[in-house]
Amino acid sequence: EAGVTQFPSHSVIEKGQTVTLRCDPISGHDNLYWYRRVMGKEIKFLLHFVKESKQDESGMPNNRFLAERTGGTYSTLKVQPAELEDSGVYFCASSSNRRLAFYNEQFFGPGTRLTVL
Amino acid sequence: SQKIEQNSEALNIQEGKTATLTCNYTNYSPAYLQWYRQDPGRGPVFLLLIRENEKEKRKERLKVTFDTTLKQSLFHITASQPADSATYLCALLASGGSYIPTFGRGTSLIVHP
Numbered sequence: 001e002a003g004v005t006q007f008p009s010h011s012v013i014e015k016g017q018t019v020t021l022r023c024d025p026i027s028g029h030d031n032l033y034w035y036r037r038v039m040g041k042e043i044k045f046l047l048h049f050v051k052e053s054k055q056d057e058s059g060m061p062n063n064r065f066l067a068e069r070t071g072g073t074y075s076t077l078k079v080q081p082a083e084l085e086d087s088g089v090y091f092c093a094s095s096s097n098r099r100l101a102f103y104n105e106q107f108f109g110p111g112t113r114l115t116v117l
Numbered sequence: 118s119q120k121i122e123q124n125s126e127a128l129n130i131q132e133g134k135t136a137t138l139t140c141n142y143t144n145y146s147p148a149y150l151q152w153y154r155q156d157p158g159r160g161p162v163f164l165l166l167i168r169e170n171e172k173e174k175r176k177e178r179l180k181v182t183f184d185t186t187l188k189q190s191l192f193h194i195t196a197s198q199p200a201d202s203a204t205y206l207c208a209l210l211a212s213g214g215s216y217i218p219t220f221g222r223g224t225s226l227i228v229h230p
Binding site (some may be wrong): 004006033040041042043044045048056070091093105106107108109111 | 121158159160161163190197206216217218219220221222
């Protein structure tokens with residue numbers, strides 16, 4: 001079974017430009033999460049989708065960040081316009097939605113390293 | 118504010134010894150605590166979850182303890198191997214159903230042959 005995949009693996013852009021990150025979750029996983037790790041800091045939650053709906057977007061830093069999950073499959077995270085402080089590694093994770101499980105393990109992708117110059 | 122502390126200094130040990138990593142937290146009452154492994158260029162990989170009412174949990178060479186009075190978890194790897202070298206992250210989950218982990222910064226473990 002394929003794991004969570006993310007594209008691109010690296011992105012270097014200039015301040016003010018737009019970047020779109022993509023995440024393909026494990027097939028059949030309803031839950032999709034975005035996280036970010038800024039250099040020297042801990043991994044922080046950005047938002048959570050259940051299928052195509054945003055369940056929790058409390059971690060989104062500001063309105064320059066837009067996440068979508070049309071059709072409940074893959075997700076994109078767009079940063080527009082990018083600022084220097086947006087640099088970091090963006091992780092995506094997915095989990096299943098088994099009703100009997102009190103906790104569903106999250107499977108993480110390899111991350112996208114974003115550098116804003 | 119909520120704080121999770123993991124030793125920022127790398128832990129260096131000899132192969133075959135037991136590695137012990139510490140996770141302390143403040144201003145938090147987690148219902149669950151997790152440990153993850155992260156290798157360079159990879160995402161975190163879930164290892165173990167322990168509930169607040171469990172004192173200890175084991176999985177193969179791994180053992181996790183959870184002391185809600187001390188607000189501390191210890192993560193042990195027995196008979197360590199060079200392949201165990203990685204960064205280990207602890208994460209806390211609150212009760213209530215969202216199960217969104219709050220991560221510590223992680224501790225790097227280096228096992229020397």
